[in-house]
Amino acid sequence: MKTVLKCENLHVYYGSIHAIKGVSFEVGEGEIVTLIGANGAGKSTTLNTVGGLLRPREGSVEFEGKSILGVAPHKVVSQGMALCPEGRRVFAQLSVRENLEMGAYTRPASEIPGTLQTVYEHFPRLKEREAQMAGTLSGGEQQMLAMGRALMSKPRLLMLDEPSMGLAPILVDQIFDIIRALNKAGTTILLVEQNAQMALSIADRAYVLETGRIVNSGTGKDLLNDDSVRKAYLGG
Amino acid sequence: MLTHLINGISLGSIYAIIALGYTMVYGIAKMLNFAHGDVIMVGSYASFCFMMYKNVPVPLALLLSIVICTVLGITIERLAYKPLRSATSLAVLITAIGMSYFLQNLALIIWKADPKWYPDIFKDTAAIEIGGAVVKPVAIVSILVNLLIMITLTLFTNRTRMGKAMRAVSEDKGAATLMGINVNSTISITFAIGSGLAAIAGFLLCTTYSRLEPTTGSMPGIKAFTAAVFGGIGSIPGAMIGGILLGIIEILARAYLSSELADAIVFGVLIIVLLFKPNGLLGKKIREKV
Ligand SMILES: Nc1ncnc2c1ncn2[C@@H]1O[C@H](COP(=O)(O)OP(=O)(O)OP(=O)(O)O)[C@@H](O)[C@H]1O
Ligand SMILES: [Mg+2]
Numbered sequence: 191m192k193t194v195l196k197c198e199n200l201h202v203y204y205g206s207i208h209a210i211k212g213v214s215f216e217v218g219e220g221e222i223v224t225l226i227g228a229n230g231a232g233k234s235t236t237l238n239t240v241g242g243l244l245r246p247r248e249g250s251v252e253f254e255g256k257s258i259l260g261v262a263p264h265k266v267v268s269q270g271m272a273l274c275p276e277g278r279r280v281f282a283q284l285s286v287r288e289n290l291e292m293g294a295y296t297r298p299a300s301e302i303p304g305t306l307q308t309v310y311e312h313f314p315r316l317k318e319r320e321a322q323m324a325g326t327l328s329g330g331e332q333q334m335l336a337m338g339r340a341l342m343s344k345p346r347l348l349m350l351d352e353p354s355m356g357l358a359p360i361l362v363d364q365i366f367d368i369i370r371a372l373n374k375a376g377t378t379i380l381l382v383e384q385n386a387q388m389a390l391s392i393a394d395r396a397y398v399l400e401t402g403r404i405v406n407s408g409t410g411k412d413l414l415n416d417d418s419v420r421k422a423y424l425g426g
Numbered sequence: 427m428l429t430h431l432i433n434g435i436s437l438g439s440i441y442a443i444i445a446l447g448y449t450m451v452y453g454i455a456k457m458l459n460f461a462h463g464d465v466i467m468v469g470s471y472a473s474f475c476f477m478m479y480k481n482v483p484v485p486l487a488l489l490l491s492i493v494i495c496t497v498l499g500i501t502i503e504r505l506a507y508k509p510l511r512s513a514t515s516l517a518v519l520i521t522a523i524g525m526s527y528f529l530q531n532l533a534l535i536i537w538k539a540d541p542k543w544y545p546d547i548f549k550d551t552a553a554i555e556i557g558g559a560v561v562k563p564v565a566i567v568s569i570l571v572n573l574l575i576m577i578t579l580t581l582f583t584n585r586t587r588m589g590k591a592m593r594a595v596s597e598d599k600g601a602a603t604l605m606g607i608n609v610n611s612t613i614s615i616t617f618a619i620g621s622g623l624a625a626i627a628g629f630l631l632c633t634t635y636s637r638l639e640p641t642t643g644s645m646p647g648i649k650a651f652t653a654a655v656f657g658g659i660g661s662i663p664g665a666m667i668g669g670i671l672l673g674i675i676e677i678l679a680r681a682y683l684s685s686e687l688a689d690a691i692v693f694g695v696l697i698i699v700l701l702f703k704p705n706g707l708l709g710k711k712i713r714e715k716v
Contacts, residue, residue: 243600267606279601281594292594295587296606343606 191218193255194347194378195240195271200249202232202239209235210246211402217347222369222379224389224410226423227399233382234276236399237351240380241273242266253347268296272345276352276382278336282325286316289324289335293342302342309338312368330361337368341377348372349380354388366392386423390414398423428559430681431674436565438673439572440634443627444650445657445665446579447620453596453660454616457515460522461502462624463647464529469495469625470632470642471537474544484547492625499621500614508610526644533640541639544632568630575623576666583662592616596660645689649676652696658706667707 195217202210210232217223225233238244240251242263251258253269261269272293281289290309294302310317313334319327324335333353340348350369354362366388373379383389390396393410398419406419413419444466451459469491476487506525510518548563555561583589594602595612603609631646632638649672657668675695680688699707 241604243603262608264603264606264608267604273604275601275604279598281597281601283597284590284593288590288593291587292590292602292605292607295591299587339605 191220193217194219194221194253195380196250196252197236197240198250198252200236200239200246200251202235202244202246204235209402210239212249213399213402213404214249215397215404215407217378217380219378220373220376221394222373222381222392222410224381224383224393224396225399226383226386226389226396226413228422229384230401231399232402233399234351235402237273237349237380237382238275241271241275241349243273267343267345270345271347271349272340272343273349274336274340274351274353276355278329278332280324280327280332280335280339282323284324285321286324286327286335287320289339290316290342293339296343301344305342305344309341312341312371313338330357330364333357333361333365334368337365341372345377347378347380349382351382352384353381354383354385362388386419387414390419428557429561430677432556432559432561432569433565434674434677435670436561436568436673437634437677438653438670439568440627440630440669441646441650441653441673442572442666442669443575443623443630444646445654445669446575446662447624448651448654449657449659449661449665450616451620452654454592455503455507455613457507457518458522458651459502459507459617459620460519460647461525461529462620463643463645463650464526464533465495465498465502465621465624465643466628466631466647467533467638467640467643468498468529468628469621470544470628470638471533471542473625473629474542474632474638477545477547478542488626488629491629492622495621495625495628496618499617499624503614503617508613530640530644537640539639541637544636544638546636547633562634564630564633568634571626571630572666572669575626576662579619579662588612588615649689649692652693655706656696656699658708661706661708664706664708 193216198214200210200213213236225236227233235244239246242258253271258266258269281292290306291302294305315331316334316338319331324332327335337353353365357365369379370392381389390410390413396407396410396413397404398406447462448459451457472494473487473491476482476490477484502525506521507518510521551563553560553562554566583593591607592612594605595607595609599609650669653668653672654665656672657664672692676688676692679691683691
């Protein structure tokens, strides 16, 4: 299997706070890999570092064999990876359609209608709301928009930071179904979740983060049955 | 009365054009560019010098002053504000005030303190009569130019890719970066547009009032900033409405109440509006993120 993303010995700081302390992990082509961990473990910090928003003080991030650390933050997306950030962060004062167009900012304009079509197939609700301001969407719809927006750049690697946060169980199921469908259609997925049960059950492989370090890893199935993981993250 | 009203709208149109510079920069960079008024002054001197000393035709002189201000705006942002991108807003404000004094003093050295008299470029055009009111041609030109600018900018921000990217940056720089938008160059472009508009405003202002000195930009700058806050800072139609209302209030107060108190009345109205509508007339409520 080809390695799509390889992070080695990452150290990330916020000022003097040492948030990530030597994290290494890999994502292979076509996989769903999940990072799980409690609040403040460093999951978002790790994803934001890969996505170019944060710079590691030490360590390396390679995407498809090329280091992204020398790439300007706004150019990371054109390498072929997209990050759907924690808290959705849709552009509230832009319409749904405009949000999606922003997702395709680095792509040629001629390509946009086709990609929109694909995104609307995954999220028919977004098509209905096309002209509505994103700020007026429900939480679930905003999550769909944030994912759709990330897909507009046609990423080979899609990174999702807590897509199930704050959603009703039925919506969580729906979002996870879509993640699986996207993966089947050929997109590699790096998923950060607090909903460990859900995440582990769809993941090929998983890493457990604790206070900035990876303390456990394995296949999704193995970790679902792992005693320490069950105790800490699956309620016993 | 009608004459005053038209003159008010005309002065207000100039305020509106200046207010756009404040509002766009505030929207994107979340800072108050205190030196904006002084860019107007530099632009006015530039067009003045080209017309008077180099015999450059009026439209070309205006165009050159727009280019100079655009470059000046980008340079100010690069040198003075960009290094402070993550500093406190107080530090940025103080830097902006410093930049304002720097430009005024620079102008004092180059052009000296004694006022220059800006040429009346419409002196060969007769005054215009509208429904019994007699107004100077420059008043009508100001109103039309303002309308044109507003329409162009609204189309730009709503319809073009760059304009939409600007709105995205003004909402969330991190998310915009994730989209592949270059936040730094978006900020530069915003400063360029605002400063280019300042040159146009300076040209109209000096054509209306003729007197040009190193402090020419400060008072209109402060009033236009007031207009931007009045209309709702960050909002383009807000700048338009705020500017025009302010111009009308100022001219009417000057004509019917007292020319000394006109400015005080203008700022008084601002305070009253902000008491009832803290975000300005068209201001958007700042949405708290959950
Ligand atoms: N902007 C910041 N400034 C300072 N410290 C921060 C900042 N962001 C995160 N941290 C700290 O870094 C550590 C890791 O935070 P991070 O957001 O990566 O955790 P997380 O695993 O995503 O948690 P959650 O599940 O709550 O989203 C935490 O201790 C947090 O307090
Ligand atoms: Mg997080």
